[in-house]
Amino acid sequence: MGAIEIDSLSKSYGNVRALDSVSFTVERGELFGLIGPDGAGKTTLFRLLTTLLNADEGSAKVDGFDIRADYLAIRSRVGYMPGRFSLYPDLTVEENLNFFAALFGVTVDESYDLIAPIYKQIEPFRKRRAGKLSGGMKQKLALSCALIHRPSVLFLDEPTTGVDAVSRSEFWDMLAGLKERGITILVSTPYMDEASRCDRIALCNEGHILGIDTPEGIVRGFDKRLYGISARNMFALLERARRVEGVEECYPFGEKHHLVASEEFDIERFKAEFSDVEDFEIVSVAPTIEDMFIKLMKR
Amino acid sequence: MSDIVISVRDLTKRFGDFTAVDRISFDVHRGEIFGFLGANGAGKTTAMRMLCGLSYPTSGSGSVAGYDVRTEGEKIKRHIGYMSQRFSLYNDLTVGENMRLFAGIYGLGAKQTEERTVELLDRLNFSSERNTLVGSLPLGWKQKLSFAIATIHRPEVVFLDEPTGGVDPVTRRQFWELIYEAAEAGTTIFVTTHYMDEAEYCSRVSIMVDGEVRALDTPARLKQQFSAESMDEVFSTLARGAQRGE
Numbered sequence: 432m433g434a435i436e437i438d439s440l441s442k443s444y445g446n447v448r449a450l451d452s453v454s455f456t457v458e459r460g461e462l463f464g465l466i467g468p469d470g471a472g473k474t475t476l477f478r479l480l481t482t483l484l485n486a487d488e489g490s491a492k493v494d495g496f497d498i499r500a501d502y503l504a505i506r507s508r509v510g511y512m513p514g515r516f517s518l519y520p521d522l523t524v525e526e527n528l529n530f531f532a533a534l535f536g537v538t539v540d541e542s543y544d545l546i547a548p549i550y551k552q553i554e555p556f557r558k559r560r561a562g563k564l565s566g567g568m569k570q571k572l573a574l575s576c577a578l579i580h581r582p583s584v585l586f587l588d589e590p591t592t593g594v595d596a597v598s599r600s601e602f603w604d605m606l607a608g609l610k611e612r613g614i615t616i617l618v619s620t621p622y623m624d625e626a627s628r629c630d631r632i633a634l635c636n637e638g639h640i641l642g643i644d645t646p647e648g649i650v651r652g653f654d655k656r657l658y659g660i661s662a663r664n665m666f667a668l669l670e671r672a673r674r675v676e677g678v679e680e681c682y683p684f685g686e687k688h689h690l691v692a693s694e695e696f697d698i699e700r701f702k703a704e705f706s707d708v709e710d711f712e713i714v715s716v717a718p719t720i721e722d723m724f725i726k727l728m729k730r
Numbered sequence: 731m732s733d734i735v736i737s738v739r740d741l742t743k744r745f746g747d748f749t750a751v752d753r754i755s756f757d758v759h760r761g762e763i764f765g766f767l768g769a770n771g772a773g774k775t776t777a778m779r780m781l782c783g784l785s786y787p788t789s790g791s792g793s794v795a796g797y798d799v800r801t802e803g804e805k806i807k808r809h810i811g812y813m814s815q816r817f818s819l820y821n822d823l824t825v826g827e828n829m830r831l832f833a834g835i836y837g838l839g840a841k842q843t844e845e846r847t848v849e850l851l852d853r854l855n856f857s858s859e860r861n862t863l864v865g866s867l868p869l870g871w872k873q874k875l876s877f878a879i880a881t882i883h884r885p886e887v888v889f890l891d892e893p894t895g896g897v898d899p900v901t902r903r904q905f906w907e908l909i910y911e912a913a914e915a916g917t918t919i920f921v922t923t924h925y926m927d928e929a930e931y932c933s934r935v936s937i938m939v940d941g942e943v944r945a946l947d948t949p950a951r952l953k954q955q956f957s958a959e960s961m962d963e964v965f966s967t968l969a970r971g972a973q974r975g976e
Contacts, residue, residue, distance in 0.1 A: 468898035470869060566770055593895060595769040596926055596962060597969040621896045622925075624962075636898060665931075666910040682903045685927035685960070686949065721899050728900050 432495055434459045434584050434615035435480065439489035442475050449475040451638040452489065457617055457631075462610045464629035465619040466720070472638040473619040474514060477588045480617070481511045494583050507535065510582035512573050514589040520562025524553055524572055527561050528579065535580035542579050548608055550575045567598050574605070578614075585609065587618040591625065603628040623721040634724050641727040646720060653718035653726065655679065656696065659687035663709040671708075675701060682725065687714075689722060733760050735887050735918040736781065738792035741799070743776050743785065750776040752941035753790060760886070763909060763919040765929050768938030769969040774922055775891075777938070781920070782889055783807045795886045808837055811880035811888035815895040818876035821865030825856070828864055829879060836883035843882075850878045870901040877908055887918040894925065906931050926962040937965060939972050 433456035442450040450472040457463040465473050478484040480493055482502035490497065496504045518527045528550070532539050543550075553571050556564065561572060570590060577585060587606075591599040603625060606616060618629070626632045626646045634641040634649065642649055660681070662668040669688050672681040677696030681688050690713075692698075698713065705711045736758035743751040751773045758764045768774040779785040781794050783803030792799040795809040819828050826847060833843040851857045854874055864872060873893070880888050890909070894902045906928065913919050913933075921932065929935050929949060936946040945952055945968060949961055958964045 468869070468901070469896040471898075593770075593892070593924065595924060595965075595969060597769060597966055600966075623899065666907075666914060669907070669910075682900075683906055683927075683931060685930040725899050725903075728898065 433457055434461070435491070435493050435617060437491040440476070440479060440486050440491055441488040442479060442484065442486055448638050450479070453640055455633055455640065455643050457615060459615055460610065460613050461630045462606060462616045462618070462628070464626055464632040465617065465635055466623060466626050466632050466724070467619070467635035468621050470637060471635040473635065474588055477511070477586050477619070481509055481586055482506060507580070508583050510577035510580070510585045512577045512587045512590060514592065516569050516573060518561045518569070518573055518576060521560060523558050523560055524564070525557040527572060527576060531576040532579045537580050539579065542581055545581055545612060546575045546578050549605055566594065570594070570602065578609070582614065584615045584617070587616065589619050589621065591620055591622065599625065623719070623724060626720040632720070634727060636728055641724070649720055649723050650718055653723050656692040657716050657718050657722060658690040658692060658698070658713050659684070659716040660690050660711070660713045661687045662711045668708065675704065687716070689716065734758070735760050736794050736920065738781070738790065740790035741777070741780060741787050741792050742789045743780060744788045749941055751780070754938070754943045756936060756943060756946055758887070758918060758920060760918055761913050761916050762933045763913050763921065763931065765932030765935035766920060766922045767929060767935055767965060769972055771974060772938040772972065773941040774938055778889060778891065778922065782810060782812060808883070809885055811883070811885040813876050813880040813888065813893055814891035815893055819864045819872060819879065822863065824861050824863055825851070825875060826860040828875070829882060832879045833882050838883055846882050850882065854878055869897065870904060873897065873901060873905050874908060877905070881912065881917065885917070887920060888912070890919065890921040892922055892924065894923065894928065926960065926965055929961040929965070935961070937968050939968050940974050944968050
């Protein structure tokens with residue numbers, strides 16, 4: 432039995448189909464990532480699985496319990512960190528933690544070993560009001576509160592959005608630590624580069640799942656030749672490359688543009704054609720999760 | 731018209747005994763895409779608020795689009811464009827109404843407003859959607875529209891505060907192509923982002939740490955200077971040395 436089993440779950444708001452017949456299973460102890468932009472349905476899925484919303488169609492089980500029939504059992508065994516900071520700003524760090532412990536009928540001491548690696552970083556500020564904490568500290572407090580009752584499944588909705596690259600990386604290190612303790616984690620993110628930190632990922636967009644696999648498996652599904660091209664004037668290069676026969680797609684990708692080649696693409700001919708371009712370079716590159724996402728979006 | 735659109739010298743902002751921005755100095759040239767990076771809490775937002783005429787510096791000097799950040803904040807606000815992911819357009823107004831609203835805020839007259847509305851809608855190939863509610867548009871269109879509206883008064887410089895946060899990879903790239911296009915046409919772009927691949931699209935990048943500008947150069951030279959493979963590595967090297975939190 433998986434920790435989370437989702438079967439054809441759908442949810443609409445008026446005319447907007449936020450989640451369209453989504454199915455997948457998250458295994459026990461897995462760190463599973465939902466990767467997708469705003470409007471993909473990530474938050475809706477979290478609300479359904481944490482029993483805060485009812486699905487229109489389909490069913491799901493969390494830790495063996497049905498989200499509709501057994502919602503009380505689910506609420507006591509999952510931890511949920513919503514995308515928006517939802518602790519009490521007028522309570523101190525310590526008071527928030529004690530409050531959430533009391534709600535779940537536990538004490539902070541009982542769970543201290545579990546939250547310690549995270550909570551210790553903010554413990555020096557335990558007398559500070561939560562509203563006065565920095566973004567990174569709020570995030571650590573929210574995670575500590577979500578863990579206070581030793582949940583079997585942890586739901587984290589975009590915990591790293593708007594966070595700088597270094598702090599994001601540190602947050603993923605914390606998640607790796609929690610996974611070691613056997614907690615199943617479902618985490619969402621709009622940052623494609625975070626996919627590699629997950630055991631498996633689901634790429635999602637506009638209420639649909641585009642693909643589910645390990646990060647390596649997703650990338651292996653990219654079945655076209657991919658090149659990186661660069662020149663002094665990158666914008667002019669982009670426009671010109673797109674007009675060349677055999678270029679299926681060309682899009683900016685950091686310091687190079689990525690060029691997706693079709694069957695007809697001839698690299699020698701391409702090189703010859705661009706030999707007059709200042710600082711022109713073309714190299715073969717390995718596809719990334721983001722290349723695959725772009726490919727799946729355009730299908 | 732001078733070639734320098736933004737110029738700051740020793741710009742400083744203190745809140746009590748906390749120095750949020752600590753003597754930053756740099757110039758931004760016409761048509762440049764200037765990436766303004768920094769860890770959370772490095773002082774980016776405070777610096778940007780001073781440049782947009784929303785906050786007065788404690789000391790130091792600066793000019794934006796020819797106006798003094800110490801004394802001409804109101805003029806700066808009228809002569810720059812601003813767009814952020816958090817606040818852009820009104821969903822309950824139509825495309826045309828949003829344009830009229832922002833044109834009015836920027837002080838355009840009725841005739842100019844109509845001219846610019848027609849011109850921008852035409853360029854976006856969007857004339858048929860003038861009476862469509864913005865809320866019903868796909869995200870990609872909203873992005874393009876907010877960028878167009880930020881330039882409705884033909885500002886010399888547009889400030890983009892994390893314009894692509896939470897946006898899908900295809901739309902994110904289309905948006906950067908708009909930025910490229912505007913820069914080619916001579917509009918100066920001042921942009922913040924948490925996506926390190928986007929730092930590569932900038933003409934020059936500055937990285938703030940603990941209130942100071944610690945690095946400022948083209949992406950290529952920054953990578954060379956820090957012996958790094960990517961801008962992500964350059965950023966990490968600098969940001970990990972930060973003394974203060976957020």
